[in-house]
Amino acid sequence: MKNLKKRRRVQIILIAAVALVLSTSLIIYAFQDGINFFRSPSQVQADPPTPNEVFRLGGMVEVGSLVRGQGEEISFRVTDFCSTVDVRYTGILPDLFGENEGTVATGRLVGGVFQATEILAKHDETYMPREVADSLATNGQSTAAAGHPECEYHGNYGATGAAAPASGT
Numbered sequence: 001m002k003n004l005k006k007r008r009r010v011q012i013i014l015i016a017a018v019a020l021v022l023s024t025s026l027i028i029y030a031f032q033d034g035i036n037f038f039r040s041p042s043q044v045q046a047d048p049p050t051p052n053e054v055f056r057l058g059g060m061v062e063v064g065s066l067v068r069g070q071g072e073e074i075s076f077r078v079t080d081f082c083s084t085v086d087v088r089y090t091g092i093l094p095d096l097f098g099e100n101e102g103t104v105a106t107g108r109l110v111g112g113v114f115q116a117t118e119i120l121a122k123h124d125e126t127y128m129p130r131e132v133a134d135s136l137a138t139n140g141q142s143t144a145a146a147g148h149p150e151c152e153y154h155g156n157y158g159a160t161g162a163a164a165p166a167s168g169t
Helices: 002-031 041-046 130-135
Strands: 037-039 055-061 073-079 084-090 102-110 113-121
Touching: 037 041, 041 055, 041 084, 055 084, 084 102
Parallel strands: 037 055, 084 113
Antiparallel strands: 055 073, 055 102, 073 084, 102 113
């Protein structure tokens, strides 16, 4: 009788362990497509992602770059005032989307052109996504024009002892 109870306990523990491993692996697999890293145009130019990597590109829509094509095709350039990235999007743009406005686009970099699947625009005159604000000067001026070296992306802003961007004035 004791052997039967012991065997049942071991079976239950093994089944629970297998279920835990299976559920954890399914959760990790589901999150792979849901995690999108933010990059500025300078970061994209310095360290181009692979064509199958989905990420968020943020910055300002460059003045004079917005071109509407056939149907819902739109092309424009996103800039952080140091570098620019060409963007192509097919779909309906948000109402507040426009030139010289902040935007965050989700998609892939294919052949040097960012193929966007989603476009987000700022929702009022004072809002700017934190990632965009961090990659741009806080006063909306060009960081390059202000003479700040943070336009150069060295790929190690989060590392200890790395040259982090200066914080404003």
